Amino acid sequence: MKKIFVEVIVRYQADGTKIPLSIIWDNGREYIIDKVTDIKKAASLKVGGQGVRYKCRILGKETYLWLEANERWFVEGKS
């Protein structure tokens, strides 16, 4: 697996919480996040990284999206 940094469209709520709305893949395709089901701090042992982990539902599938301390977003990509 590969650590893939991605472009993300985010909504900032009034209390400062960040909710990712969609992920834009490097080929320009946009994937809408249907729902964020869980937000917690976690590490990714698969690709190596640590930060806030958003459990997202995209096209009916559960996937994880991480926000690192340096404000970059990444996903666990298939290599």
Added chain:
Amino acid sequence: MSRTILHCDLNNFYASVECLYNPAIRDKAVAVCGSQSTRHGIVLAKNYIAKKCGVLTGEPAWQAKKKCPELVTVSPNYFLYLKFSNNAINIYKKYTDLIEPFGIDECWLDVTESTRLFGSGNDMAHKIKNEIKEELGVTASVGVSYNKIFAKLGSDMKKPDAVTKITMEDFKTYVWPLPIRELMYVGRSTEAKLKKVGIYTIGNLACTSPSFLIRQLGKWGETLWVFANGYDEMPVCKSDTEPLIKGIGNSLTTPRDLTCNEDVKILFYVLSESVALRLRKNNLKGKTVQITIKDSAMACVERQAKLDLHTFISTEIAEKANEIFKTSWNWSKNIRLLGVRVTDLVSADSYVQLSFYNDDKRVRSQLLEQSIDKIRARFGYYSVQRALLLKDASLKANPAEENVIHPLSYFGGSGTFHSKEYPHSSDVSPFLKKHGGNL
């Protein structure tokens, strides 16, 4: 009521963080080493695979590579480690406000009051350990006991990712058979002294009469006896109380051996500037100047002398250091490491005895150094430099900023001697003797 104290130790801390960020090396022998080109190439931390090959913390990288040819060496990234260390402390803060860090990767937690909220010490230890694993991706071992010494021993007993409980009832079974060296503050020389009188285990020490130990080791004898019997009552200090600083120092392993008085003078100015800067930052002045010299054969000497007045002026510190050096070194060998340390500290704005003569000059140099601090804060450390330092650019350094991890003492205060070679300057702080072994 007996206390509930946890000691959390992040296993192989530096190496674990490096392996987290680079999964490709996770299943290989990994050692975090200082830069070899600037001669800081010693092993700072290693993972379990490297440990199995016999790689030791503190040994030169080339020696480690000889033992384990497939060893992967990575450079340290202190800011990342500090971030992880802070994240771990944030997890501890969920359980108690009584957190006392001991180095970058260890903490004591007094959770006596929280047991009513979160369950027993053992339960909390498991929760904390699991949270660290999940949130930070590194493992921790936790010791649970009723005093700090046994809690620390507990965290060393089972590694990695484990909880060890030592109670008032069973400490004799678990702690007493351990070799004496495992006890905090028993270093190489204390171990030798104790072995000479037939004390090999912590139990042997606990059952010896304290007066005999005092005759052998001085007041330390009693302290160690207290530790071994579980009578230690040192409180866990709140995380927001700064330890009292007793001395400020910097040392530097130089990129090349120093061969003449001129080299030494340059380095003393580099070190003194950093020490003086840190004195001013902490609003302190010191009176005793101490120097450390390590020669190319690794033999180490320390010398000290007093200044006439308390100072935070780098020129005065450097000149004194130079003066001490000239009377104590005969150049039979070249020099590998130099250190400058200032002790006998007082608050910088305390009242001082004024002199009838040339005090003007001192006031002016104080103002000058404070102005230089301001310029450097705005335009960078190297924006203003002494002309002397231009003589040899290779000796130029900014120890005040390049070292961010300060050694600590169990008894509070003291340790602010920091060295470029060791993140925990073990040659200065004897109690850290085995501390470096489990970073």
